[in-house]
Amino acid sequence: EADIYQTPRYLVIGTGKKITLECSQTMGHDKMYWYQQDPGMELHLIHYSYGVNSTEKGDLSSESTVSRIRTEHFPLTLESARPSHTSQYLCASSPETGLNTEAFFGQGTRLTVV
């Protein structure tokens, strides 16, 4: 069973607040990812990291930022939440070796900005 954890699972917050979505994995994976998922839509990659101090923007533009100070931790931050940020955010990780490895996903954080 995958050991990747996201907190909180659900978050309702007011417009303008700063929020951080936590993601931690205990598998020692170098590669980590954040996907955004709107209902009935594809998951879109918004950030990824290939290791400590490595962060890149994904295919979908996002106002969020990420950091990777430790291998196991990949938090996502929104400096000023807006209703357009309402979505589900899924964190994933995968081992370093090769292209043909699967990604392990957390349970997601469902964010609602009111």
Place this chain on the structure above:
Amino acid sequence: AQSVTQPDIHITVSEGASLELRCNYSYGATPYLFWYVQSPGQGLQLLLKYFSGDTLVQGIKGFEAEFKRSQSSFNLRKPSVHWSDAAEYFCAVGLYGNKLVFGAGTILRVKS
């Protein structure tokens, strides 16, 4: 650009009936293909994957998928659906760096 199409947004099948979920991809090179399942309130779980070799791959929970290069398809099948299979299913193509491009998903409903 790479893309994945799942033509069916919702599918309803009777328990015990067979199931086929469609997936078509657009990718210039040899694709790495995945099927994931997401139960309500849960993260994505890998059902199966295709990288090379035998075009019929077996996965967990009795699922299988067949890669057809000529049709750019990777359809998921199960011979007999159980009520616990009700979930959302995502097809994905893997890119360099283990990034995934997902389809929009197919919601499976199982009626008893």
